[in-house]
Amino acid sequence: MKKPVLIIGGPTASGKSGLALALASPLSGVVINGDSMQIYQGLPILTAQPPAEDCAKIPHKLYAALPPEDTCSAARWRERALDEINKAQAENKLPIIVGGTGFYLKTLLKGISPIPDIPHGLRDKISALQKELGNPAFHQELAKRDPVMAVRLPPFNTQRLVRAWEVLEATGKSLAEWQALPPVPPPEDLRFLTITLLPPRDKLYAACNARFGQMLQAGALEEVKQFREHCPANAALSKALGYPELSAYLDGKISLEEATIAAQQSTRHYAKRQVTWFRHQIAADLTVDAPAPEKVLAWMEEQRI
Numbered sequence: 001m002k003k004p005v006l007i008i009g010g011p012t013a014s015g016k017s018g019l020a021l022a023l024a025s026p027l028s029g030v031v032i033n034g035d036s037m038q039i040y041q042g043l044p045i046l047t048a049q050p051p052a053e054d055c056a057k058i059p060h061k062l063y064a065a066l067p068p069e070d071t072c073s074a075a076r077w078r079e080r081a082l083d084e085i086n087k088a089q090a091e092n093k094l095p096i097i098v099g100g101t102g103f104y105l106k107t108l109l110k111g112i113s114p115i116p117d118i119p120h121g122l123r124d125k126i127s128a129l130q131k132e133l134g135n136p137a138f139h140q141e142l143a144k145r146d147p148v149m150a151v152r153l154p155p156f157n158t159q160r161l162v163r164a165w166e167v168l169e170a171t172g173k174s175l176a177e178w179q180a181l182p183p184v185p186p187p188e189d190l191r192f193l194t195i196t197l198l199p200p201r202d203k204l205y206a207a208c209n210a211r212f213g214q215m216l217q218a219g220a221l222e223e224v225k226q227f228r229e230h231c232p233a234n235a236a237l238s239k240a241l242g243y244p245e246l247s248a249y250l251d252g253k254i255s256l257e258e259a260t261i262a263a264q265q266s267t268r269h270y271a272k273r274q275v276t277w278f279r280h281q282i283a284a285d286l287t288v289d290a291p292a293p294e295k296v297l298a299w300m301e302e303q304r305i
Contacts, residue, residue, distance in 0.1 A: 002191035003089050004305050008098040009034070009105050009282060010197035011274035012241065012267060013207040015291030017050055019197060020098040022293035024058040027096070027300070030088040032081055033062040034099025034108075037240045039077065042068040042227050045220045046240050048211070059093075068227070068235045071123055073163065075115055078107045082187065094305070102277045109192055109282070111183035115175070118166045126166045130158060131234060138165075148176045158234055193303060196284035197291060198275055208267040212242060212260065221246055221256075241267045 006029070008016050020031045033039055037047040041064040049063050061084045066072055081104075085095040099105065130138045135156050142165055143150035149164040167175040186192070199207070224246045227237065237243065242263040249259040278284075286299050 002189055004094060004191045004193055005085055006094060006096045006300075006305075007034070007105055007108070007192055007194045008096065008197065009102060009194065009278055009284075010100060011199075011204060011271040011278070012048075012100050013211045013271060014100075014197045014199050014204060015207075016098050016100065016197055017048070017054075019195075019291035019293060019296070020096050021050070021054055021058055022291070023296060024094075024096055026293075026297060027094045027305070028092070029094040029096040030059045030061060030084070030091075032084045032088070032095055032097045033060070033065075034077075034081070034097045034101060034104050036072065036077070036099075036101040036104060037237060038063055038099070039072050040064065040066050040068050040070070040235075040237050042231055042235075043220075043223055043237050043240055043243070045215050045218050045223050046242050046246075047237070048215070059088075061088075068231045068237050070120075071159075071163075071236060073115075074104050074107045075112050076117070077104050078112060081108060085190070100274055102274065102281055105194075106281060108186060109194070111185040113179050113181045114184050115167060115178045116171055118170050122170055123162070123166050126162050126169065127234060130162055130165075135161070146174045146176075148174055152176070159236060159239075193300070193305065194282060194284045194286075195296060196278050196282060196287045197289075198278065198287055199289050201272075201275075203290075204271055204275070205268045208271055209264045212264050212267060215242065216260065221249075225250055241270060 008020050010016050023029060024031055038049050039062055044064060050060055054060070062080060081097065088095040097105065097108065133141065135158060138161060139150060139155040142161060146164060146168050153160050153164060164175045167178065220242065224243060228247065228250065231237070245259040245263040245266065248254045249256050286296065288295060
């Protein structure tokens with residue numbers, strides 16, 4: 001008999017974490033992070049990580065699991081998520097994966113090409129080279145060594161450029177060659193039940209706006225200030241929603257009001273892209289327009305979970 005794994009996906013500010021928390025108690029669940037920003041330490045407020053009181057009620061895994069200077073690929077996240085799934089099931093608990101990074105969730109559901117792990121020291125070396133050369137020159141050098149990936153990647157996508165270079169350096173093969181291989185399938189003993197949370201656009205956008213204001217009240221600006229003082233400028237968290245805008249304010253380039261409006265706008269745009277992605281890339285077993293645990297519990301009872 002296959003062991004169930006519940007997946008809750010959807011756009012930012014849609015209520016995924018609250019829904020997961022509400023389901024975890026009656027289902028004896030463990031909440032496992034599926035968000036590419038929440039896996040890092042350093043910006044818990046700005047990345048909307050679950051507060052301490054929620055973590056005290058229900059076990060939460062893979063939140064703030066990596067230092068901010070580390071790099072987490074989808075393959076690495078999948079490996080760690082499967083490990084947490086196995087641990088939860090060994091304790092007779094239901095794994096509940098929750099997050100808005102659709103590609104992470106897709107690697108769990110569909111598998112991923114078998115790209116080898118990259119030594120951390122090599123990643124640091126290549127990141128330092130990228131910083132020394134700057135993106136345009138780094139992209140040009142990559143084009144000499146791996147023209148296929150250079151054509152696919154825009155010159156200012158730092159994270160993906162470094163990824164392409166490090167895979168080539170570590171394996172002697174282009175990332176394109178690895179990606180062309182058949183994906184490693186998900187474990188056959190798992191039964192994935194996927195819920196997509198897609199609120200109406202007006203409610204979703206209002207939630208995006210309100211949540212950023214709440215983050216500011218909770219100390220997000222001071223959090224960003226401290227992060228900038230102690231963490232590398234090219235850390236993955238520098239792409240967190242609201243970080244570029246608050247950084248621009250701290251640099252004196254815009255007012256706090258302008259930073260707030262811009263951050264809310266970028267959050268809404270990101271949420272819109274996420275909605276489109278989930279509608280077309282994830283074949284959900286259940287789609288809901290609001291975080292309604294009673295409806296989900298009734299549906300799961302029908303599924304005999």
